[in-house]
Amino acid sequence: MEKLSPFVLGDGKKCIGCKACEIACHVSHNVEGITAGNIDTPVFPKLFVTRVEEVTMPVQCHHCEDAPCAQACLEKAIYFEGDKVLIQTEKCKGCKDCLVACPFGAVELVPRFTKGEVVIQENLGKPLLYGNKCDLCNTRKQGPICIEVCPEKALRLVEPHKEKKDKNIKAVATIAGMFKK
């Protein structure tokens, strides 16, 4: 069977909305140094803590098997690397088609910064933007940092096949229990 892409999922029952995951995400991807004084750009997380009425939880890329964002990208800047959907940000033209195509709103267009300064497109006098979304901490050995830093353990990595198998086993165990009675 085709291996299904893993993704990070938030638990609305546990999330307290502290945004520690957003900070960690930005820091892990952009900041060298361990303290706030090392952040020299606005914070651009790749997951988005969102509140609707009483429920707060982070929303992020599901690394969809049909990757509507990738299909929408005219520049072919979005692609699969193994089981992860990634953006080659240098190719991005800022057309926003990915943003529209994504069912979760998991892609954001953010300005590019170098050495703490925003990069301006000279002829247009406008900041240069690129698509920004969860890459499952692609280059980080220990995997997604958001999961590690959540004080409420409200984030987990969903591995679809394992998830399904575990639930199969649980279902049978429940039925087996009923027979025993």
Added chain:
Amino acid sequence: MQYTIEIDQELCTGCRRCTDVCPVGAIGGPEGMPVEINYDKCCFCGQCVQICSAYQEYKSDTSKPREIKIKERGLLESVKEPLFAAHNMGHGREVWQALHNPDVVTMVQCAPAVRVGLAEDFGMESGELVAGKMITALRKLGFDKVYDTNFTADLTIMEEGSELIKRIQENGVLPMFTSCCPAWVKYVEQEHFDIQANLSTCKSPQQMAGALFKTYGTQVDKIDPKKVVSVSVMPCTAKKFEASRSEMKASGCQDVDLVLTTRELANLIKHAGIDFKKLEPSQPDSVLGAYTGAGHIFGVTGGVMEAALRTGYELITGKALDDINILDVRYSEGVKRATIQVGDLAVKTVVVAGLANVAPILEEIKNGTADFHFVEVMACPQGCISGGGQPKVLLENERKEVYASRSQSMYKHDEELPLRKSHDNPEVAKLYKDFLGKPLGHKSHELLHTHYVRRG
């Protein structure tokens, strides 16, 4: 009125992580709403500032844009780091103005823990000691006199050590509590004023320095004290409150005019375009700058106790300690008790790290079971190295390691210094000889000791 600590209602998400770290239960409010501070309880320790992760998003639709918030928070306009909901009032702008005012003389002091934290805001290793670079940076910023709080930490030991011995020998009020931590002092004034006589009457090193800058310091350099802007750099947010206390005017004017946190000093250095990493180290100015290892370890839990014991032992017994490293009082994780034999006297000590841990100790005093002589209390979990004004650790899972590095760095610097006992500080001896007279003398009483005020 200017606040010391505030929670920005627009940015707070109501996650309440700050309520968990607040040692005095001062933060609260309805579930799911932005939290508020009860200023009758708040001691301004700033632990909420350290933990808060609710930041202002890029181009967020808050009623006040980032630029306005930066100004209102007293931050320099060049500050790039995110604005978090829990924050302290900054004084970077005012210090910058003073540094560029030709009509004033600027004097500065830095607390011990600043020099093991500052490097982190410049991308250097956690706990890296930058004592010398820090002094050079302050000179480059344009401070006319670069003194050191470590010097008055040594002086504090002379006064506080003498006070403890006097209380023991003359049946004074015991146990005696340290009074260097302004959050702890405020807490006593608010919640336990009945034990205020147990607090040492010594001012904190910051305020001793402030009082001396505008008296002894100006006298030596023949400067009009009214022209002096006295600045301190502290790992602490409560020090801002302490400096503004109305009784802290021993020199005739406010002894410490402006207090920066370690983070604000980093901002100031960046604002001036100073390449901090490349600075050559230098030494603080005489006559209020020399320090020993004992003064330096004030910045970590157990440090004041250890420094006091190093000096107290010699003052009482006339003999040197076998081992100057008094490990029994180090690394308190809440409450640490020890008994130190000083001549015929078994001195019982308690080191309290974290204001939330002090209640049982106070209870022992109130119910008459307290058998200890001397108690050090620091409001922050590991003393000043973990203070509310220190560089803000971004990832919670790194905090423990960062604090361990800072702590280790404190003790390493102590071990490397040629002098490690406060009474060996030659500038302290000179100060007594030329100006103060003797510990607990008339002039000391006037400048270096204080009284407490019932609050609430």
